[in-house]
Amino acid sequence: MAQHAAKGARFQAVTANRLSDGEVVYFSADNCWVESFTDADIADGAEAADALLARAMPDDFEAHVLEPYLFEVLEADNFYKPASVRETIRAAGPTVRLDLGKQAEVKAE
Amino acid sequence: MYRYDEFDHKLVADRVNQFRGQVARRVSGALSEDQFKPLRLMNGVYLQLHAYMLRVAIPYGTLRSEQMRMLAHIARKYDRGYGHFTTRQNIQYNWPALDKIPDLLDELASVEMHAIQTSGNCIRNVTSDQYAGAIEGETEDPRIVSEIIRQWSTFHPEFTYLPRKFKIAVTAHKHDRAAIKLHDIGIVVKQNDAGEIGYEVHVGGGQGRTPFVAKKMTDFVPKAKLLAYLEAVMRVYNMLGRRDNSYKARIKILVHETGEEEMRRVVEEEFAKIDASNMLTVPQEEIDRISAYFAPPAFDSAPAESATFAQAQADNADFARFVRANVVAHKQDGYAIVNISLKPIGGVPGDATDAQMDVIADLAERYSHDEVRVTHEQNLVLPHVKLDDVKTVYDTLATHDLATANLGLISDQIACPGLDYCNLANARSIPLAQEISERFADLDRQYDIGELKIKISGCINACGHHHVGHIGILGVDKKGTEFYQISLGGAADENAAIGQITGRAFTEEDIVDAIETLVTTYTDLRADGERFIDTYNRVGMAPFKERLYD
Known part of the structure; x- marks a missing residue:
């Protein structure tokens, strides 16, 4: 599997897949799992990232999501985006099927 | 084609019910992911980037029309309107919801299909030549022994937890279209000097991190002894294969590290023991029973040449190109093998929509004795089309973006x-x-x-x-x-x-x-x-x- 987070990454977010349907989800500032990357809580620094991951994994997390992990996020002009191709694709959908995945839902709104 | 008997039906139905209970317990929280993961994998359910993925087995790449229609129905009802045909002659669905998979499997079972052993460290779907029973020059139809192997390897209690996954491929032709030397076991159906049919067995091929071409373990195993020989190979692998490092756990590593000669010796030793017990000698009546399922269809008597077919090529350059690239000579006079490329220019290799699958099912039912084949190069085949009907089939394919005339060419990529x-x-x-x-x-x-x-x-x-x-x-x-x-x-x-x-x-x-x-x-x-x-x-x-x- 590709590396999720580069060592020394400043900004990180937590993602997982939802148990019921496998949908990609992100852990939010409101301590819940959301479908859109734009609603993900962003941790600044290693300590904040560890704390974010700990918040995302209470004792009963497995009832909702699978294998939460941290991944690197880049910041530019107050916008955040996933650093890797892998996480960019997870956040949007297959690059070969723009009619599928989250990108299709955004388009339809 | 093979049809399920009462044991097959019960075995698959029981498995679906068992998995339904496992999914319910996972969703309720009674099972942890660590407990559930090996169970879902045994039923072909993976977790991919965006969703769960279900891999459905298509034994030796052979489908009836009603099975292809069911694959289309599943794409429509449980997925996003398409499926992906794979290099192991399976089909994968990319978006099924976990809690709907038991219902999906129930529908699949209604047409004698399942997702059992499409994942996990067990013997996977047996693959074979997509032209089986249609091409000139076969020793015999390779699907006969493929089906015998399928029955032997399904839920084989000794080989459910192997060191790693295990793949078997079979060909019965001098031109290998099943990539048998890149499999854990590759089998060539052949005839010896006495005219008896048996099997040449290659062991230890594979790709992945450390690729190897398989080594020929034996030149000839008599027909009734093949399962005993395969059991010997599997038992040696199960006992000696590494379990400490998943990257070194495939049988190709065992063959490489043990050495071809020593591997042959230990396999022969084990084979002698199993053979002496006579436990795995396949009775002739069972071979005959399974062979009957693969008897040639009732072909019409027709001349080798068709004026209709020749004229259609003369009249239509696109059709002539299609014939040149995608149509292969059939062993039966008056018939052809028609390849359907799933590689349209700019398309996704191996993908077919539900509508395309329905069209292909209809064509197979009407023009190809109810059969469709899946190739390891991610294309489909109508194996038995009358020469007189090829143009009609082509016209229908063309209206559904299924007539790209590129088989074996640079755009026909895996x-x-x-x-x-x-x-x-x-x-x-x-x-x-x-x-x-x-x-x-x-x-x-x-x-x-x-x-x-x-x-x-x-x-x-x-x-x-x-x-x-x-x-x-x-x-x-x-x-x-x-x-x-x-x-x-x-x-x-x-x-x-x-x-x-x-x-x-x-x-x-x-x-x-x-x-x-x-x-x-x-x-x-x-x-x-x-x-x-x-x-x-x-x-x-x-x-x-x-x-x-x-």
Whole structure:
């Protein structure tokens, strides 16, 4: 599997897949799992990232999501985006099927 | 074709019910993910990047029309309107919800299909030649022994927890279309000097991180003894195969580390014990029973040539191209094998929509004795079409974007799902296949280039068979960015070979130009009648490398 987070990454977010349907989800500032990357809580620094991951994994997390992990996020002009191709694709959908995945839902709104 | 008996039906129905209970317990929280994961994998359910993925077995790549229709129905009802045919003659659905999978499996079972042993460290779907029972020159229909192996290996209690997954392929023809030497066990159905039919067995082939061409373990196993021999190979592997390191757990590593001679000796020793017990000698009546399912269909008597077929080619240049590239001679006079390319220019290799699957099911029912085949090169086949009907079949295919006349050509590429879908991938495969296909879209240029097999994998697991592409492409990840490494000289046929890496990897922007450079190098250097692989084998790596990195 590709590396999720580069060592020394400043900004990180937590993602997982939802148990019921496998949908990609992100852990939010409101301590819940959301479908859109734009609603993900962003941790600044290693300590904040560890704390974010700990918040995302209470004792009963497995009832909702699978294998939460941290991944690197880049910041530019107050916008955040996933650093890797892998996480960019997870956040949007297959690059070969723009009619599928989250990108299709955004388009339809 | 084989039909389930009462045992098959009960076995599959019981398994669906069992999995339904396991899913319910997972959703309720009674099972943890660690407990559930091996159970879902045993039923073909993976978790990929965007969703769950279900892999459905298509034994030896053979489907009836009603089964193809069911695959279309499942794509429509439980997925997003399409399916992906794989290099192991299976189909994968990319978006099913976990809690709906038991219902899906119930519907699948109604047409004698399932997803059992499509994942996990067990004996996987047995694959075979897509032209089985249709091509001239077969020793016998390879699906007979494939079905015997399927029954023996399904839920085999001794081989449910092997060191790693285990794949078996069978051919009965001198031209290997099943890539048997790249499997854990590859079987060639052959006839000995006494006229008896038996099996040549190759062991220890495979791709992935450490590719090997299989070694011939035995030249001839008599028909009734094959299961005893396979059991011996499996038992040796199960006992001696490494379990401490998953990268070194496949039988190819065991054969390599043990040595071919020693491996042969221990297998023969085990075989002698099993054979002496007579427990696995297949009774002739059982062989006859299964053979009957694969009896040739009731072909009409027809002349070898068809004036209708010839005239249609004379009248329609596109149809003539289709015949040239996609239609293969049948063993029965008056019939043809019609290949359906799932590689339209710019399309996703191996994908078919629910509507396309329905169309193919209808064509098979009406024109191909109810049969469809899936190829390991991610295409489909109508195996028994009357010459007089080929044009009608073509017309219908053409109206559904299924008549691309590119079989075996540069745009007929194998590509794994890659980073667009796969949780293990390091780089995307499909967009690259699409770009190459668009670069070489001109069919006249493709015919001029001739047979050229490009195979693309998005990671070292090699689901896209890059090791055995005439041109292989491997996607690699460098600090979150995609790069592509090229290898040359691989082959998956009877002259199986592992390709050699050319050198440093190319960026996403440069890789298609690099492929173009390789193609023009070949066309500059080729002698009369040489395919890309022939030229490469004659001139070697140096001229290609020189032009590539000039």
